[in-house]
Amino acid sequence: MRQIRIRLFMITVILLAVGVVMVYSASAINAYETMKDSSYYLKRHLIYLLLGVIASLWIMSIDYEVIRRYIKPALIISFLLLVLVLIPGIGREVAGASRWFRFSVLSFQPSQVAKLVLILYFADVLSRKQSEIKSFAHGFMPPMIMLGLSVGLILLEPDLGTAVAISVVSFIMLFVAGIRLFHLLPVLVSSLPALAVIILAKPYRMKRILAFLDPWQDPQGIGFQIIQSYIALGSGGLLGVGLGQSRQKLLYLPGCHTDFIFSIIGEELGLLGAVSIIILFMLFVWLGIRIAVRSRDLFGHLAALGIVSMIALEAVINIGVATGSIPTKGLSLPFISYGGSSLVFDMIGVALLLNIAKYSEKSYEKT
Numbered sequence: 144m145r146q147i148r149i150r151l152f153m154i155t156v157i158l159l160a161v162g163v164v165m166v167y168s169a170s171a172i173n174a175y176e177t178m179k180d181s182s183y184y185l186k187r188h189l190i191y192l193l194l195g196v197i198a199s200l201w202i203m204s205i206d207y208e209v210i211r212r213y214i215k216p217a218l219i220i221s222f223l224l225l226v227l228v229l230i231p232g233i234g235r236e237v238a239g240a241s242r243w244f245r246f247s248v249l250s251f252q253p254s255q256v257a258k259l260v261l262i263l264y265f266a267d268v269l270s271r272k273q274s275e276i277k278s279f280a281h282g283f284m285p286p287m288i289m290l291g292l293s294v295g296l297i298l299l300e301p302d303l304g305t306a307v308a309i310s311v312v313s314f315i316m317l318f319v320a321g322i323r324l325f326h327l328l329p330v331l332v333s334s335l336p337a338l339a340v341i342i343l344a345k346p347y348r349m350k351r352i353l354a355f356l357d358p359w360q361d362p363q364g365i366g367f368q369i370i371q372s373y374i375a376l377g378s379g380g381l382l383g384v385g386l387g388q389s390r391q392k393l394l395y396l397p398g399c400h401t402d403f404i405f406s407i408i409g410e411e412l413g414l415l416g417a418v419s420i421i422i423l424f425m426l427f428v429w430l431g432i433r434i435a436v437r438s439r440d441l442f443g444h445l446a447a448l449g450i451v452s453m454i455a456l457e458a459v460i461n462i463g464v465a466t467g468s469i470p471t472k473g474l475s476l477p478f479i480s481y482g483g484s485s486l487v488f489d490m491i492g493v494a495l496l497l498n499i500a501k502y503s504e505k506s507y508e509k510t
Contacts, residue, residue: 144437144504148497151430154423155478155493161408161420162479162486163188168387169407170400170481184400187248188481195490202494206502210495211442214263218289221260224253225296242300254297254305255488258312261293262449263495265313269320270441276321283326286317303341303348304460304472310334312452316445355470368403371396372465375406376417383413400481402473405465420479424458427451434496439503447499450492457489 163185170184180186202210227244228234234241235250243250268286275281290313297306317327342348350365358366358373375391378384389410392399399407409417431451438444454477461476463469475482477489 144434144500147430147433147437148500148504151427151434151493151500152497154427154430155490158420158423158427158478159192159490163192164386165404165408165411165479166400166481168389168411169392169404172393173400176394184481187483188486190249191483191486192490195487198487199490199494202491203498203501205498207443207446207495207498208502210498211263211267214260214267217256217260218264221253221257222292222296225257225293228253229296229299240300240302242302250483252484254300254302255484257293257297258305258309258453259450259488259492261289261309262312262316262453263446264289265316265320266442266445266449269316269322269445273321273441277323279323279326283317283322286313287330298341301345302473304474307338307472308453308456308460308474311456312449315452316449319448320441320445351471355467358467368397369467369471372403372406373467375399375403375410376466379410379413379417381414383409383411383416386411401475402461402471402480403465404480405462405476408479409465421462424455424477428455431455431496434500434503437503438499443499443503447496450496454489454492 166188167182167185171181174183174185175181224244229241231241233244235243235245237243242254243252245251265286269276272282272285290310294306294310297309314327314331318324342352354361354365354369358369360366362370371391375389375396378390384390389399389407391410392407396403396406405417405420408420412419428451431447431454435444435447435451438447457474457477460469460472460474461480464471464474475485478486480486
């Protein structure tokens with residue numbers, strides 16, 4: 144397990160280092176034009192990175208069983224935060240979405256807290272109720288109620304991408320824990336028309352799907368961003384145009400340091416750079432799954448699985464959006480995008496993975 148921990152740590156550090164370089168490269172022009180400070184976003188990114196390091200060191204210093212005792216209070220706090228962010232004057236509204244709290248120069252997204260706390264809650268309740276896991280009332284309904292409340296509040300922000308990601312990871316954990324498919328399948332089937340209704344309810348979501356199907360129907364409107372992403376990726380070729388030499392970041396590609404940072408990586412570092420990032424994420428997932436398999440108890444197994452699944456899903460969705468493989472969703476690329484609280488809680492997730500590996504290793508040594 145020690146070697147697995149070291150490799151996972153090194154991969155995370157490499158991804159974080161790439162993120163620092165690429166956030167500055169992708170955001171410098173935009174920051175200078177809008178803030179008159181080319182390092183504006185880099186400075187904020189480094190502050191969040193420091194906060195993530197501090198939180199991660201604290202998480203690593205205590206046995207994850209101690210953390211487990213505080214899951215229910217953390218769940219209550221996460222619900223309160225999801226409610227408070229919807230209240231005008233408390234939550235910060237940007238482009239019609241109320242997803243953030245603003246503190247001076249920093250912002251905080253409560254849905255990032257909710258996704259991690261919900262993973263730990265599912266791991267806790269599903270591991271404690273193994274004797275009742277086949278029961279609809281006692282094994283299936285309690286976690287589904289918590290999931291429904293969390294997802295419902297996140298959809299009110301609105302944040303469909305995070306809501307879908309949390310739901311998918313929760314279903315994975317339910318399946319692995321041994322929930323009856325007879326209980327799970329009706330929920331999965333009924334969620335599809337519900338998702339269609341949610342998409343149809345917001346015209347901009349339908350426009351995103353139309354842009355995904357044929358962005359050239361409206362190249363100056365809804366299709367503009369994905370077309371610029373194609374141009375960025377296509378311009379990179381095999382080796383890229385060179386670090387810092389992107390043309391699409393010259394105010395052509397919106398969100399180039401957040402949701403579409405992978406496009407800038409492809410342009411500046413080429414196919415080799417883009418594929419290297421994908422390989423690093425694949426190695427991360429492989430090592431994370433090994434930690435989950437070797438964890439000392441079912442709680443550690445499910446928690447590790449949930450964290451790895453969430454980071455993997457976010458990476459797949461972000462890269463899929465940048466390459467035009469799936470419709471646009473506002474999810475950042477883990478460890479790399481400028482994302483504030485998403486960066487902090489992704490780092491905390493890795494710290495929990497390393498924690499599970501560390502104390503599972505000690506448990507095996509004692510036996």
